[in-house]
Amino acid sequence: MSAADRYSRQRGLVVQDLIADARLSVYGTGKALPYLLQCLAALGFAARHGRLRLCLADREVLPADVAHQFLLRPEDVGGRLGAALVHRLSAVDPAIAVDVDPLPLDGMRIATPTAAEVAAIARQGDVAVWGQVLPLSIHIGPSPVEVPDDGPNVLTAALAAISGGLTAQAVLGLLGALVRGPAVLSSWVEERLWVSYPGIGRRATLANTDAPALRGLLDPDDDGFEIIVHGRAADARVTAIVDGDTVVASVPLGPEAVVAGPGRAAVRPVHREPIAAPTIDWSPLATGDVVLPERLPQIRLVMCGAGALGSWASATLAATPADGTVELCVVDMDDTIEAHNLNRQILFDLEDVGLPKARLAAQRLTGINPMVGTRALQMVIAPQHRDALIGEMADQDYISDPDIAAQRMRLKELRERLREADAVLSCPDNQQTRWVLNVVTESLGIPLVNGAVDGFVGRVHVCDPRDDGRCLICWLGASIARQPERRSCTDILGTAPVPAIVTSAAVVGGIQTAALIALLTGHAKKVGRFHALDAARGELTGYRAADRDPVECPTHLLDAEEMMARASHA
Amino acid sequence: MNTITFRNALTDMNQQVPVQAGQTVRQTVESSGFIAPGNNFSVRDKDGQIVDEQPADRFVGQMLSVGLPGDNVVGGGAVGGAA
Numbered sequence: 001m002s003a004a005d006r007y008s009r010q011r012g013l014v015v016q017d018l019i020a021d022a023r024l025s026v027y028g029t030g031k032a033l034p035y036l037l038q039c040l041a042a043l044g045f046a047a048r049h050g051r052l053r054l055c056l057a058d059r060e061v062l063p064a065d066v067a068h069q070f071l072l073r074p075e076d077v078g079g080r081l082g083a084a085l086v087h088r089l090s091a092v093d094p095a096i097a098v099d100v101d102p103l104p105l106d107g108m109r110i111a112t113p114t115a116a117e118v119a120a121i122a123r124q125g126d127v128a129v130w131g132q133v134l135p136l137s138i139h140i141g142p143s144p145v146e147v148p149d150d151g152p153n154v155l156t157a158a159l160a161a162i163s164g165g166l167t168a169q170a171v172l173g174l175l176g177a178l179v180r181g182p183a184v185l186s187s188w189v190e191e192r193l194w195v196s197y198p199g200i201g202r203r204a205t206l207a208n209t210d211a212p213a214l215r216g217l218l219d220p221d222d223d224g225f226e227i228i229v230h231g232r233a234a235d236a237r238v239t240a241i242v243d244g245d246t247v248v249a250s251v252p253l254g255p256e257a258v259v260a261g262p263g264r265a266a267v268r269p270v271h272r273e274p275i276a277a278p279t280i281d282w283s284p285l286a287t288g289d290v291v292l293p294e295r296l297p298q299i300r301l302v303m304c305g306a307g308a309l310g311s312w313a314s315a316t317l318a319a320t321p322a323d324g325t326v327e328l329c330v331v332d333m334d335d336t337i338e339a340h341n342l343n344r345q346i347l348f349d350l351e352d353v354g355l356p357k358a359r360l361a362a363q364r365l366t367g368i369n370p371m372v373g374t375r376a377l378q379m380v381i382a383p384q385h386r387d388a389l390i391g392e393m394a395d396q397d398y399i400s401d402p403d404i405a406a407q408r409m410r411l412k413e414l415r416e417r418l419r420e421a422d423a424v425l426s427c428p429d430n431q432q433t434r435w436v437l438n439v440v441t442e443s444l445g446i447p448l449v450n451g452a453v454d455g456f457v458g459r460v461h462v463c464d465p466r467d468d469g470r471c472l473i474c475w476l477g478a479s480i481a482r483q484p485e486r487r488s489c490t491d492i493l494g495t496a497p498v499p500a501i502v503t504s505a506a507v508v509g510g511i512q513t514a515a516l517i518a519l520l521t522g523h524a525k526k527v528g529r530f531h532a533l534d535a536a537r538g539e540l541t542g543y544r545a546a547d548r549d550p551v552e553c554p555t556h557l558l559d560a561e562e563m564m565a566r567a568s569h570a
Numbered sequence: 571m572n573t574i575t576f577r578n579a580l581t582d583m584n585q586q587v588p589v590q591a592g593q594t595v596r597q598t599v600e601s602s603g604f605i606a607p608g609n610n611f612s613v614r615d616k617d618g619q620i621v622d623e624q625p626a627d628r629f630v631g632q633m634l635s636v637g638l639p640g641d642n643v644v645g646g647g648a649v650g651g652a653a
């Protein structure tokens with residue numbers, strides 16, 4: 001597998017060379033550390049000329065180090081901490097250059113401290129960003145907050161993933177590796193490069209010359225992009241305008257292309273200004289006066305989607321210590337793990353490419369925590385399944401087609417799992433599946449915790465009918481019932497791959513789990529019911545938001561259903 | 571008078587705003603002061619469609635929801651809807 005495959009989904013969002021060549025020293029052994037390291041490795045940090053240094057006084061791995069996280073494994077306890085972290089990181093990305101030394105490298109320094117480590121690290125000076133995990137919240141910023149060491153609780157793993165993800169995101173900004181504004185989406189169709197970027201087609205029309213240079217149209221002000229073919233800048237010319245936002249360019253290919261084909265080429269941002277670390281303080285709770293248990297109670301969940309969000313949401317849940325069993329039914333339609341999933345789908349690594357996704361996810365989660373009992377269902381959740389999932393499902397004597405019979409069995413099992421579930425985690429890649437899940441959870445009267453992410457923008461909706469929280473249609477409108485478009489690992493937008501990155505997935509998946517745990521430990525009245533991430537701007541904000549409108553909400557569930565029926569008959 | 575009712579999706583605050591001839595929905599929100607100047611927003615109709623740049627007079631008498639831009643994010647995992 002080439003590096004190009006592995007990072008193809010983040011190419012429009014970050015400057016990969018700056019990440020691969022970065023020199024970065026990490027202080028502290030706080031709860032966010034393993035999550036930060038997983039994000040850095042998945043991003044491709046120090047995978048070329050760069051180096052990552054863990055500045056820690058090496059010591060033995062303690063049981064507390066392997067709790068609330070899933071990078072280190074229980075069998076690492078008793079070994080050396082530095083060596084264990086290096087070993088586990090190399091499994092995430094074998095190309096990463098990482099070492100352990102109390103003295104920092106020249107270059108950027110960042111910190112993920114425990115409460116006890118803050119003062120000593122601050123004395124060493126010049127920490128560009130701090131990523132902290134507090135009992136009920138996270139803090140990210142150029143200065144630390146002083147906090148008492150209250151010990152971990154049931155939110156710690158989820159908060160640590162959010163803190164680690166946001167810290168890695170801040171590093172991208174500090175490096176100047178962040179492509180702010182819209183991503184450039186490009187892909188090869190035979191010998192031509194298709195490029196989607198807001199306004200590019202309109203600018204090509206206005207250029208009023210034959211075959212204008214692609215580079216000038218991408219960024220007329222500062223030549224911020226270059227077109228690279230086999231490592232060399234190429235002079236791409238626009239030869240066709242598809243629409244206002246999409247053009248087709250022809251690119252002279254060097255002799256290497258004759259051997260390797262045109263695939264290894266990219267539209268690449270050249271340079272961005274570094275931006276200072278933002279200050280972010282966030283909690284899943286809208287009011288802070290709650291006392292949380294240390295461990296999860298016995299819970300039953302259905303999670304739909306084991307991609308970027310699903311893998312982070314479920315892994316942080318599995319990393320949370322539990323008193324009773326956590327029964328998790330994982331539903332995913334994708335067959336197998338692909339190389340380009342690995343830049344963000346943290347449950348999987350290199351040797352998993354080609355293996356079945358839902359089943360392997362379930363296996364990995366039980367590996368993180370034996371208290372997690374999993375069931376994997378490889379299936380699609382589509383509007384036509386709505387009736388079977390909420391109504392009666394008649395027994396049928398005999399179905400001759402084995403595929404249909406198997407599909408029916410899976411549907412029946414999902415229906416049972418939903419009926420037993422305490423809540424549903426919604427992590428799919430399309431609105432129609434979200435709509436079906438919303439109908440089902442509203443009809444069963446159980447909470448739906450929905451996550452969505454595109455590039456650097458993410459949303460979490462906590463829809464709890466028992467708390468008069470808004471349903472997904474209150475939030476998103478009835479039109480989600482007729483939006484089947486998928487935005488995911490297997491799909492493309494127009495002709496170009498959809499951009500996706502680990503930092504947003506860690507943050508949004510972590511928020512889903514944090515909100516879910518707050519709900520299931522009895523804090524529905526205090527949980528933030530809407531969370532908005534704009535990672536490129538360094539913003540994460542939670543809102544309690546207003547209750548559902550008691551007249552509109554039940555009605556629009558029916559409206560959406562009618563609309564759906566009309567659409568399917570059309 | 572021809573008005574649109576804007577509702578803040580996060581706070582549930584409502585405001586009836588008169589529609590001026592030739593204004594887009596975005597301009598109507600901006601001139602009403604419903605959203606503090608400099609804040610990003612996006613307006614959707616009851617169905618959930620973004621209507622920022624549409625002529626405001628198309629929505630006279632209706633309630634429109636004012637929220638954050640980017641609320642139409644879709645991605646996440648891989649449970650297909652298009653069977």
Ligand SMILES: [Zn+2]
Pocket residue numbers: 470471472473474475548552553554556557
């Ligand atoms: Zn509703």
